[in-house]
Amino acid sequence: MYRSNIGGVSHCSKHVEIIDAQQKELERMKCFLDELKMEVKQIQSEWEKELSRLENHIKSLEVTSTSYHKVLEENRILYNQVQDLKGAIRVYCRVKPFSPGQSNLQSTVDYIGEDGNIMIVNPQKQGKDARKVFSFNKVFPTNVTQEQIYADTQPLVRSVLDGYNVCIFAYGQTGSGKTYTMSGPDLMSEETWGVNYRALRDLFHISKERAEAINLVPVSCTQDVLDLMRIGQKNRAVGATALNERSSRSHSVLTVHVRGKDLVSNSILKGCLHLVDLAGSERVDKSEAVGERLKEAQHINKSLSALGDVISALAQKSSHIPYRNSKLTQVLQDSLGGHAKTLMFVHINPEVNALGETISTLKFAERVACIELGAAQSNKETGEIRELKDEISNIKLALARKETELEQWKTGNARNAIESQKPRAVSPYHLPKSVTSGSIKSDNSQRSMDDRSSEAKISSSVKQTRSRLPSKFVDKDSMPKSLLLTEEKIVSSSGRGRSPSPPIRRSISTDRGSVIKSKVKSDTAENQPILKNQFPARVNKSLAIMQMALSIDNNSKANVNSQETSKQDSNNISETILNLQKISSRKVHQEQEEEQFKQVFSVLKQGVTKKSKADSKSKAKHHPQQIPFRIQKPDMETSGEKTAVAPQKRDYFEPENDLRFMESAVHGILNPKVIRQNMSRNFQNIGSRGMVQAAEPLLTSKVENKLINVSGRSNTTMHEFRRSRSTPRGKFFASS
Numbered sequence: 034m035y036r037s038n039i040g041g042v043s044h045c046s047k048h049v050e051i052i053d054a055q056q057k058e059l060e061r062m063k064c065f066l067d068e069l070k071m072e073v074k075q076i077q078s079e080w081e082k083e084l085s086r087l088e089n090h091i092k093s094l095e096v097t098s099t100s101y102h103k104v105l106e107e108n109r110i111l112y113n114q115v116q117d118l119k120g121a122i123r124v125y126c127r128v129k130p131f132s133p134g135q136s137n138l139q140s141t142v143d144y145i146g147e148d149g150n151i152m153i154v155n156p157q158k159q160g161k162d163a164r165k166v167f168s169f170n171k172v173f174p175t176n177v178t179q180e181q182i183y184a185d186t187q188p189l190v191r192s193v194l195d196g197y198n199v200c201i202f203a204y205g206q207t208g209s210g211k212t213y214t215m216s217g218p219d220l221m222s223e224e225t226w227g228v229n230y231r232a233l234r235d236l237f238h239i240s241k242e243r244a245e246a247i248n249l250v251p252v253s254c255t256q257d258v259l260d261l262m263r264i265g266q267k268n269r270a271v272g273a274t275a276l277n278e279r280s281s282r283s284h285s286v287l288t289v290h291v292r293g294k295d296l297v298s299n300s301i302l303k304g305c306l307h308l309v310d311l312a313g314s315e316r317v318d319k320s321e322a323v324g325e326r327l328k329e330a331q332h333i334n335k336s337l338s339a340l341g342d343v344i345s346a347l348a349q350k351s352s353h354i355p356y357r358n359s360k361l362t363q364v365l366q367d368s369l370g371g372h373a374k375t376l377m378f379v380h381i382n383p384e385v386n387a388l389g390e391t392i393s394t395l396k397f398a399e400r401v402a403c404i405e406l407g408a409a410q411s412n413k414e415t416g417e418i419r420e421l422k423d424e425i426s427n428i429k430l431a432l433a434r435k436e437t438e439l440e441q442w443k444t445g446n447a448r449n450a451i452e453s454q455k456p457r458a459v460s461p462y463h464l465p466k467s468v469t470s471g472s473i474k475s476d477n478s479q480r481s482m483d484d485r486s487s488e489a490k491i492s493s494s495v496k497q498t499r500s501r502l503p504s505k506f507v508d509k510d511s512m513p514k515s516l517l518l519t520e521e522k523i524v525s526s527s528g529r530g531r532s533p534s535p536p537i538r539r540s541i542s543t544d545r546g547s548v549i550k551s552k553v554k555s556d557t558a559e560n561q562p563i564l565k566n567q568f569p570a571r572v573n574k575s576l577a578i579m580q581m582a583l584s585i586d587n588n589s590k591a592n593v594n595s596q597e598t599s600k601q602d603s604n605n606i607s608e609t610i611l612n613l614q615k616i617s618s619r620k621v622h623q624e625q626e627e628e629q630f631k632q633v634f635s636v637l638k639q640g641v642t643k644k645s646k647a648d649s650k651s652k653a654k655h656h657p658q659q660i661p662f663r664i665q666k667p668d669m670e671t672s673g674e675k676t677a678v679a680p681q682k683r684d685y686f687e688p689e690n691d692l693r694f695m696e697s698a699v700h701g702i703l704n705p706k707v708i709r710q711n712m713s714r715n716f717q718n719i720g721s722r723g724m725v726q727a728a729e730p731l732l733t734s735k736v737e738n739k740l741i742n743v744s745g746r747s748n749t750t751m752h753e754f755r756r757s758r759s760t761p762r763g764k765f766f767a768s769s
């Protein structure tokens with residue numbers, strides 16, 4: 034037992050030692066674990082810190098990335114705006130995706146950037162030469178949806194409603210997806226609708242939205258247009274080729290005209306949208322086209338080549354753009370050369386065996402992108418612009434009318450010139466242009482047109498001339514005393530007024546009395562009219578009507594002499610008028626009357642040549658009727674006195690004599706100012722009723738009518754009479 038106890042003790046102590054050691058180890062392990070825990074905690078906190086740092090970094094990167102994209106987008110928008118301002122043709126590139134069965138094929142598209150870059154790789158080449166980057170306004174990735182495509186097209190389409198002309202056309206190799214983009218693969222599913230349908234739907238949608246502001250001209254609804262397009266699609270030649278089993282064998286052009294009116298501003302807007310799906314370019318060896326297909330391909334390629342020529346010419350800013358080389362370029366002319374907004378969808382097929390076409394297509398597209406058509410212009414017409422346009426068209430109409438009048442005047446002028454050359458030595462129409470005033474033109478045209486309206490014109494021109502006359506010409510102060518006195522006498526003796534009298538007539542006749550009285554007393558030789566020295570009293574008296582013209586015509590030439598002769602003048606005038614009455618009282622044929630007038634005037638001229646007042650008096654008294662018949666024609670080549678008298682008569686009967694006078698004046702002694710004055714006066718005389726008024730009371734109605742007619746109302750009589758008498762006078766004047 035002892036042994037066993039001793040043995041037991043030693044055995045127990047051994048166990049205690051072991052237990053102690055284990056406890057120590059446990060303690061150590063606990064410490065180690067704590068250390069580890071601490072370490073883990075430390076690491077954890079470090080990692081957490083790092084994690085949060087990384088998270089923050091990621092967040093900051095995300096912010097940076099967002100702002101980067103924003104900036105990128107803004108740059109793109111700015112770039113596009115600049116392009117718009119330049120009128121550059123927009124180019125969007127779309128890459129056709131591989132079909133599910135082609136997923137193992139290598140793509141020639143190496144990279145598509147958001148900034149409109151696309152990198153094409155040539156698998157057969159190495160290094161730098163293997164890759165080429167092309168830049169466009171936008172490059173869509175292969176997975177882009179039809180909706181996204183339209184989202185980038187929509188602003189352009191909508192600008193049609195702001196009055197812009199827009200053209201969107203799809204270009205690319207056959208089978209590259211042009212029809213897919215423009216029409217979509219399936220009309221039944223709206224999701225796959227192409228640009229055409231979306232654009233139309235959009236236009237109708239916006240037109241409804243804007244119905245209260247702009248009432249677009251109604252064109253039914255989208256469905257109608259879709260039906261129409263279906264008919265178009267059916268008519269479009271489609272055929273199978275080795276490259277596309279449903280290849281479009283013709284170009285498709287859908288044109289939408291939009292016309293609207295802004296109800297607020299009343300602006301009219303006109304927009305036009307061309308949606309063009311071109312037939313694809315193809316290499317006939319690849320498409321294996323033969324027969325009809327080959328012919329189609331040739332036509333397609335021909336028109337596309339014409340399009341290429343136009344693009345090249347535009348890119349080079351050539352003076353001649355060959356739009357007329359094909360129907361296609363003619364249709365697109367407005368969009369490619371006008372102030373339109375133009376967008377080209379360029380389509381490429383990423384297959385390696387299409388690389389050649391892809392490269393050439395993209396090169397072509399790059400050239401198109403370089404074309405600057407100039408800033409697009411809206412066809413929106415504001416109310417102001419429309420008013421200005423109306424004004425312009427009115428002015429154009431007025432101009433056309435004036436040109437017609439001018440032509441008529443020229444024609445009549447030429448005719449009259451020819452006619453006048455027969456009897457006359459010098460035609461009044463041969464006046465230098467510089468001398469011919471507006472009044473003269475007006476008068477000439479009046480005569481050549483021979484119609485009532487032209488008569489109205491001349492009367493208005495006469496009125497104008499009258500109103501423009503310097504006061505000294507219309508002022509009674511400048512009238513010859515003899516005339517004034519005579520007129521006063523006549524008017525006062527008549528004792529009756531003509532009713533209704535034109536205002537001009539009244540004013541002249543009624544004003545005269547007071548003017549005359551004062552002037553007769555106060556006039557000096559300097560300011561008196563000229564005719565007394567040149568015209569014997571008898572003649573002046575004989576034609577009271579003519580006196581005014583004469584006095585004006587000769588205003589610058591002579592001095593006055595005649596207070597003493599005024600009584601005699603008036604007597605002689607009365608006598609002559611009595612003669613006229615006698616003549617006119619005879620009921621003879623019109624021509625005879627005219628002839629008599631001629632004779633009377635001839636007598637009057639003849640009278641001018643008489644130096645002796647007594648002689649002329651006695652002739653007027655004792656042979657009142659013989660005188661007119663005795664002298665049939667005035668002598669043309671005689672004295673200056675005749676020279677002065679002749680125009681005096683003509684002024685009353687022949688408006689053209691004013692021109693004659695002008696002509697003679699030009700060749701004669703009068704300066705241009707005087708010529709103008711004379712001309713003005715003569716015009717006044719032509720139309721002046723005041724002169725007629727002076728003689729009216731003493732004339733029989735027939736004579737009076739005759740005179741008035743001759744002075745401008747009766748064309749027929751006037752023309753014959755004018756022609757018959759003007760030649761000698763013209764000559765007469767020319768010689769002065």
Ligand SMILES: Nc1ncnc2c1ncn2[C@@H]1O[C@H](COP(=O)(O)OP(=O)(O)OP(=O)(O)O)[C@@H](O)[C@H]1O
Nearest residue numbers: 129207208209210211212213218277280281312313
């Ligand atoms: N983005 C796309 N997504 C899916 N399929 C597409 C796409 N683009 C084209 N396809 C398909 O490719 C084939 C050819 O397309 P499409 O007929 O539009 O080419 P195309 O350029 O108009 O040819 P063509 O010039 O011969 O008329 C069609 O079957 C079409 O459905």
